[in-house]
Amino acid sequence: xxxxxxxHSHNDYSRPDPFLAAYNAGAYSIEADLFRRGxxxxxxxxxxxxxxxxxxxxxxxxxxxxxxNRSGHKMQLMLxxxxxxxxxxxxxxxxxxxxxxxxxxxxxxTTISGNRPPHNTYHxxxxxxxxxxxPDTIYNAKDLRKVVMISANFNxxxxxxx
Numbered sequence: 702x703x704x705x706x707x708x709h710s711h712n713d714y715s716r717p718d719p720f721l722a723a724y725n726a727g728a729y730s731i732e733a734d735l736f737r738r739g740x741x742x743x744x745x746x747x748x749x750x751x752x753x754x755x756x757x758x759x760x761x762x763x764x765x766x767x768x769x770n771r772s773g774h775k776m777q778l779m780l781x782x783x784x785x786x787x788x789x790x791x792x793x794x795x796x797x798x799x800x801x802x803x804x805x806x807x808x809x810x811t812t813i814s815g816n817r818p819p820h821n822t823y824h825x826x827x828x829x830x831x832x833x834x835x836p837d838t839i840y841n842a843k844d845l846r847k848v849v850m851i852s853a854n855f856n857x858x859x860x861x862x863x
Contacts, residue, residue: 709779714744714755720764724776732779733761734815737789742796747783762800768807775808777849779833782815790818794830801829812849823847 709730710723723731733744735757742757761778782789797804797811804811814833823832823844834840834848 720761730777734781734783736783766803777810777812779812786816786818
């Protein structure tokens with residue numbers, strides 16, 4: 702038996718094919734920063750980097766649909782919400798419902814990070830949607846079940862700048 706190393710692919714969307722590059726390298730967690738323009742979710746680090754064609758669907762969902770089923774290869778697609786949750790969520794939740802069966806079949810869970818909904822609503826989301834928690838938040842039991850990781854600013858814990 703071999704343990705999977707939990708490598709996280711962060712800010713790789715400047716690469717031509719960020720999802721497949723990270724997936725083929727064996728990443729457990731692949732992150733995409735999201736911005737909404739109309740009914741389209743763009744993947745970019747900032748609003749000035751939004752480019753036509755660089756969307757959640759084209760760079761991630763279309764690639765995921767074409768994957769072969771890999772036995773035992775479980776992974777996380779982390780969606781880092783860069784705008785107000787209330788602005789982006791109608792489009793994001795619709796798109797996630799459209800690919801829910803594919804994500805489940807491929808062993809991919811989604812984790813929402815960045816601008817999240819209120820933590821006391823986590824329990825109301827579908828089974829496929831999980832959340833990146835915050836270290837100073839107190840969760841009730843039913844919402845805590847949806848928190849799959851806790852993120853914190855490293856500088857709050859260390860002075861190391863290496």
